[in-house]
Amino acid sequence: MKLASTVLAAAAALALGASGALAQAKDHVKVGFVYVGPVGDFGWSYQHDVGRKAVEAEFGDKVETTFVESVPEGPDAERVIQQMARSGTDLIFTTSFGYMDQTIKVAKMFPDVKFEHATGYKRADNVSTYSSRFYEGRHVIGLVAGKMTKTNTIGYIASFPIPEVVRGINAAYLAAKSVNPDVQFKIVWVSTWFDPAKEADAAKALIEQGADIIMQHTDSPAAMTIAQENGILAFGQASDMKQFGPDAQLTSIMDHWDPYYISRVQAVLDGTWEETDTWGGFDTGMVQLAEFSDKVPEDVKQMAMEARDAIAAGTLHPFTGPINKQDGSPWLAEGEVADDGTLLGMNFYVEGIEGDLPK
Amino acid sequence: MDLSTLDPIALIVSLIIAATPLVLAATGELVTEKSGVLNLGVEGMMVFGAITGFAAAVESGSPWLGFLASATGGAVLALIFGVMTQYLLSNQVATGLALTMFGLGLAALIGQPYAGVKPPPFPRLDLPLLGDIPVLGRLLFSFDAMVYLSILLVAAVWWFLARTRGGMVLRAVGENHDAAHSLGMKVVPIRLAAIAFGGACAGLGGAYLSLVRVPQWTEGMTAGAGWIALAIVVFASWKPWRVLLGAYLFGGVTILQLNTQALSLNPALPAGAGLIVVGLVWLGLALRAGRPAGLALAALGLGAAALAFGLAAPRFQIGSAWLSMAPYLVTILVLVVMSRDRARAALNAPASLGRVFHAAG
Numbered sequence: 001m002k003l004a005s006t007v008l009a010a011a012a013a014l015a016l017g018a019s020g021a022l023a024q025a026k027d028h029v030k031v032g033f034v035y036v037g038p039v040g041d042f043g044w045s046y047q048h049d050v051g052r053k054a055v056e057a058e059f060g061d062k063v064e065t066t067f068v069e070s071v072p073e074g075p076d077a078e079r080v081i082q083q084m085a086r087s088g089t090d091l092i093f094t095t096s097f098g099y100m101d102q103t104i105k106v107a108k109m110f111p112d113v114k115f116e117h118a119t120g121y122k123r124a125d126n127v128s129t130y131s132s133r134f135y136e137g138r139h140v141i142g143l144v145a146g147k148m149t150k151t152n153t154i155g156y157i158a159s160f161p162i163p164e165v166v167r168g169i170n171a172a173y174l175a176a177k178s179v180n181p182d183v184q185f186k187i188v189w190v191s192t193w194f195d196p197a198k199e200a201d202a203a204k205a206l207i208e209q210g211a212d213i214i215m216q217h218t219d220s221p222a223a224m225t226i227a228q229e230n231g232i233l234a235f236g237q238a239s240d241m242k243q244f245g246p247d248a249q250l251t252s253i254m255d256h257w258d259p260y261y262i263s264r265v266q267a268v269l270d271g272t273w274e275e276t277d278t279w280g281g282f283d284t285g286m287v288q289l290a291e292f293s294d295k296v297p298e299d300v301k302q303m304a305m306e307a308r309d310a311i312a313a314g315t316l317h318p319f320t321g322p323i324n325k326q327d328g329s330p331w332l333a334e335g336e337v338a339d340d341g342t343l344l345g346m347n348f349y350v351e352g353i354e355g356d357l358p359k
Numbered sequence: 360m361d362l363s364t365l366d367p368i369a370l371i372v373s374l375i376i377a378a379t380p381l382v383l384a385a386t387g388e389l390v391t392e393k394s395g396v397l398n399l400g401v402e403g404m405m406v407f408g409a410i411t412g413f414a415a416a417v418e419s420g421s422p423w424l425g426f427l428a429s430a431t432g433g434a435v436l437a438l439i440f441g442v443m444t445q446y447l448l449s450n451q452v453a454t455g456l457a458l459t460m461f462g463l464g465l466a467a468l469i470g471q472p473y474a475g476v477k478p479p480p481f482p483r484l485d486l487p488l489l490g491d492i493p494v495l496g497r498l499l500f501s502f503d504a505m506v507y508l509s510i511l512l513v514a515a516v517w518w519f520l521a522r523t524r525g526g527m528v529l530r531a532v533g534e535n536h537d538a539a540h541s542l543g544m545k546v547v548p549i550r551l552a553a554i555a556f557g558g559a560c561a562g563l564g565g566a567y568l569s570l571v572r573v574p575q576w577t578e579g580m581t582a583g584a585g586w587i588a589l590a591i592v593v594f595a596s597w598k599p600w601r602v603l604l605g606a607y608l609f610g611g612v613t614i615l616q617l618n619t620q621a622l623s624l625n626p627a628l629p630a631g632a633g634l635i636v637v638g639l640v641w642l643g644l645a646l647r648a649g650r651p652a653g654l655a656l657a658a659l660g661l662g663a664a665a666l667a668f669g670l671a672a673p674r675f676q677i678g679s680a681w682l683s684m685a686p687y688l689v690t691i692l693v694l695v696v697m698s699r700d701r702a703r704a705a706l707n708a709p710a711s712l713g714r715v716f717h718a719a720g
Binding site for chain 1: 366369373377380467470471474475568572573574575577578579580581582583584613614617618620621622623674676677678679680682683
């Protein structure tokens with residue numbers, strides 16, 4: 001009797017396994033995440049981890065998730081990703097631009113493991129890329145900043161001169177300039193994604209130089225805290241940073257990875273996962289805005305909301321000509337809209353931004 | 360380019376604030392290393408001090424209690440290292456590295472409820488009359504108490520090591536623990552005290568970050584400051600005043616490069632100005648001591664050339680990667696040039712540094 005049930009169970013397992021192999025569907029997936037900062041950065045990595053938790057909540061026993069935090073970009077990342085792939089992980093999300101080459105390299109060694117690289121542009125049969133159109137959010141905060149600055153000086157804390165960051169600066173500047181021709185951007189590159197002390201020092205330097213609104217493209221809420229201390233305004237980044245600057249934060253561009261992560265895990269469960277490139281914005285909800293502060297006047301808020309809705313509806317593109325490059329050479333003609341290829345490789349400032357783009 | 364918006368006094372004030380965590384942590388590590396113990400866990404102790412100080416300050420409402428708690432926290436963490444290395448004779452390098460990871464993890468755990476909490480403000484000492492003196496008032500008398508304490512700490516450590524019997528005993532233990540032991544010095548207790556002191560100072564440095572420089576708690580917020588403190592101790596060839604100089608140089612160039620960018624200034628301008636100041640000081644010292652002043656003159660000449668280039672090409676910029684490297688490069692270069700007499704510099708490294716002491720009978 002016991003033997004029979006064991007045999008039956010084995011047969012059932014075999015059958016399951018066979019059908020699984022056919023459709024390549026799985027009943028359990030192990031998902032790994034590699035983060036560039038600590039999960040408690042209350043910015044970029046924190047928001048990815050919110051997505052990871054959403055995956056756990058959605059699938060319960062069917063998934064097992066792991067993560068490694070504070071992984072430096074570059075060679076060391078390869079070791080971490082490889083370790084993760086070797087330990088039986090089915091799907092690995094590498095969530096920073098600087099993991100691009102390492103992800104591709106490890107993916108070659110593990111053809112059966114699926115990889116997803118955030119914000120990069122290199123793909124393979126088992127490597128997808130995904131990102132958000134953060135520049136759509138930058139357009140909206142640019143409008144608000146242009147309207148609300150009193151010193152006409154916006155301070156911008158930038159991390160590394162990669163296309164994603166350059167795109168953000170250009171989008172915010174063009175929007176601010178469109179509502180305030182006198183607006184000026186002061187840009188400080190800190191060469192790090194996460195270093196609260198350095199981010200705070202950069203914010204102080206910008207305030208010293210007359211900035212009354214701070215934008216950031218780094219991961220910690222340090223600049224928000226400094227803005228709050230100095231009684232100026234700021235925009236949050238990646239996550240709602242209101243708790244760090246209750247009076248300072250005007251709104252925040254929030255990354256919302258949950259639906260994407262859930263859909264990708266589902267695809268692996270279903271056996272339908274394919275290499276793809278996803279770039280969602282306001283339209284898919286991957287980019288969202290935090291609640292506007294009371295300090296934003298009603299008409300400015302109205303304008304911002306209209307811009308957001310128009311972008312979501314596809315009737316407004318933040319990069320619509322005429323736009324010249326910084327050196328005055330034409331980039332987009334009247335009415336022309338930037339194509340994704342140019343945006344993804346953007347390595348120039350638009351006309352009007354001062355200072356050279358570091359190489 | 361508009362130089363009128365550059366306020367040199369504000370620059371110096373932010374430089375000193377940026378350097379103070381490094382001064383505190385590096386001075387503590389210097390004492391630990393002088394006793395012959397290499398504790399690589401500075402980063403862990405700093406970040407642990409940052410959260411214990413932050414939590415205590417928030418709960419009690421008093422930043423002073425916060426600093427006290429951070430020193431205690433740092434010392435307790437350091438003593439774990441002390442017990443492991445001094446009694447259980449574990450490897451100092453491995454234990455120190457483990458301490459860093461342990462400190463980062465434990466701090467993240469304790470810090471969970473403190474993200475987004477505002478710490479009580481730590482007031483600047485606005486000395487009534489002195490603070491009102493034009494220029495000098497802001498430059499010398501406008502800081503918070505911890506800045507003065509950090510400088511006092513450097514002075515006290517220098518005095519202790521160079522001028523007291525206790526300091527001599529500590530150095531003897533660091534130079535040759537077997538000889539010190541045979542003379543009846545209590546090697547292990549002395550080292551434990553030095554380790555605890557180093558931990559307390561690192562804790563204070565961390566709390567200065569979380570309570571004053573950034574005023575917030577974020578996981579892993581030291582972001583490598585502990586490693587820089589470690590490096591400064593070595594490059595300062597274990598001399599307290601050079602530690603202060605190294606920390607201020609590092610903080611200064613960091614602040615300067617950020618301001619250079621905010622101003623879209625040619626970096627050759629501040630570099631040239633800095634070189635001329637260094638050259639002048641050096642020249643003065645050399646002339647007073649009757650030593651050849653060739654290098655000082657070279658610094659002056661180089662500074663003048665850089666300044667001329669900066670003025671001639673105001674729009675010239677260099678890559679941000681170079682600017683970010685600058686604090687490290689300048690600090691290493693200056694401290695290495697200062698200790699270029701290799702024989703004398705080597706004399707300063709505690710001879711028993713990192714070696715296990717085991718009293719055999």
